[in-house]
Amino acid sequence: MPVPMLDLKAQFAAIRREVETAVMEVLESQQFRGGPQVEAFEREMAETLGCAHAVGVASGTDALFLLFKALDLKPGDEIITTPFTFFATAGAIVNAGGRPVFADILPDTFNINPDAVAALITPRTRAIVPVHLYGQCAEMDPLLELGRQHGIPVIEDAAQAVGATRNGRSACAMGLAGALSFYPTKNLGAAGEGGMVATNDDALAEKLRMLRCHGASATYIHELVGFNSHLPAVQAAVLRVKLRRLGEWSEKRRAHAARYTAAFQEMPGVTPPVEEPGCRHVYHQYVIRLPERDAARKHFADRGVGCGVFYPVPLHRQQCFAEFAADAQCPEAERASREVLALPIYPELQPEQIDEVIAVVREHMAAIG
Template sequence: MIPLLDLKAQYASIRAEIEPAVLQVLASTQYVLGEEVAAFEREFAGYCGTADAIAVNTGTSALHLALLAAGIGPGDEVITVPFTFVATVSAICYTGATPVFVDVDPVTLTMDPEKLEAAITTRTKAIMPVHLYGQMADMDAISDIARRHGVPVIEDACQAHGAEFRGRRAGSIGISGCFSFYPGKNLGACGEGGIVVTNDPRHAKKIRMLRDWGQSRRYHHDVKGFNYRMDGVQGAILRIKLRHLDAWTDARRRNAALYDQLLAESDIAVPPTEAVGRRHVYHVYAIRRPSREFLRARLDDAGVSTGLHYPVPVHLQLAHADLGYARGDFPVSETAAAEVLSLPMYPELTSEQIIQVVDAVHAAVREDADA
């Protein structure tokens, strides 16, 4: 079986670096925050081209605290997209604000700037584009609209470690950017983790307090905060993995290029292509097919694992029915959700495996056409 993701292969390649680093943290007893986390924060900020980075326990916590630092609260509205993982919207709800959706662009499946301005009201206090599948949203157009209305942009970059828009790294364009280090991410922890990057010292200071019970110094709680701290083991692991990230990204991009080449003449819609001026890092490689379930079943029979990212847009999730949206409100997102199918994608994926995957796709498409 060709797996959708192979974390064992990645671990095997860096095991000799990871295990001594973990043992060193255990011996230091700096299990929460500590020197390894602080060093990772500096290194990741440098990687993103930002002044500061604040490590937290999950990507969801990063989104939550970035919103709070921007002053978002009850009665406010935050604009985002429905074609995303539910955590984007949950973080908005945690603040007491109301998520407001705009549809995605049919080519990139990221926020459609042409639909953004009409969604802005006097209650809009932030715009949160999602850099989906490893490709950044149109940050020039989104930022221009945000500036005209005096609304900050917070980047959901949880799938876009190292992605670029016109030479600028994900997370460095908005007032802050948020990343997840869930194990399957391009830069994944051995557990949970997240981070907020920012160039605004006021936001950095507030997020740093909020993640640690609102403390300005030990046992002095200036604001009501949270226990969102990163642990030392994850900081040490992420420092090591960060050194490999560019090489892993290059491998993902090579794999995506081979997929593109081999699928070019098939009756398959390939994933959101790399838009002009953007560097796609291919967290996910998702093809599109109206008869997705038939294709998925045939690939499973052929020994190819697949995934669905994401089969139900957030506005149609039962948990968010209270927002009042209905089927048909965001047709691009709904169509994509019904058609996308993620193929295996990870740095260690071989050319031979990709050829096997694509051969199985071609065979399934032929069978579908003959049915």
């Protein structure tokens, strides 16, 4: 039985009429930038996240970039983050004028190791940026305490974690601010690109609103040298339809994850993901460790079952970051890059499809003895 890694067509089929109606309202209004759809979505997201402000921007990458630009980085300023994440986290740091410093990850959750962060703080450190990888919040309390001790803000990369919580606190609501991505494959995905910064800091929110609009505080009045990064009204309209179902979709992901985990706990050699106490993991990805990972990928492909590797080369080993990573020591990130395999995990996944994925993993383990 073929099982796709992701099936956005199945999602769209369930909400087609609502999406079409929402998009047509925007087209009929001819209000494509800003306006009531964007304003309403920003309010709804702020309420969902428990933040005072939600500022829509053009992408998740822009959300990070504008946050780092708002720090007014100077040459030599450092931002500590994880090497086991998508390029955009460190790319935004460099493009905003900073130097990424890579701290290793914890082997069980794949999130940044607070002890590794503590060892890397210097007088040049301007921020700590944990990534809530795969949909589970990083260990925020020790990171926030490090921030308080050193006067350093903690900025959450929550691109994969909309709806996730830790000890009752939402992703984006624990640090100074959080960045979200609405890329189509995300748990809350747009019909194209989109992103958002959420924060409880009034001054930061106002600065971000200026930065996303060429630094303007009013029409043709520019206080900053800003950028052009707006969340389109069409995307806001689509996202508002999907936001109403986010809680339901997250629970379905969690149920699918539980079915997987129950099976893999009985399969020696396969390590299922760990959901830490107090966490609500939203499973943007369901990621296992298993031996001979690349052989497993080939077996999945031969059987017509989707899988993915996030991420095969950690950032400190990417050529574009070589000048920042000469001294980086991240053995756990490197080990994870050799062992992880992401399995299909989306709300519309059917029980028989989950069983097929489990069977393919079992076949691989049997084949390698």
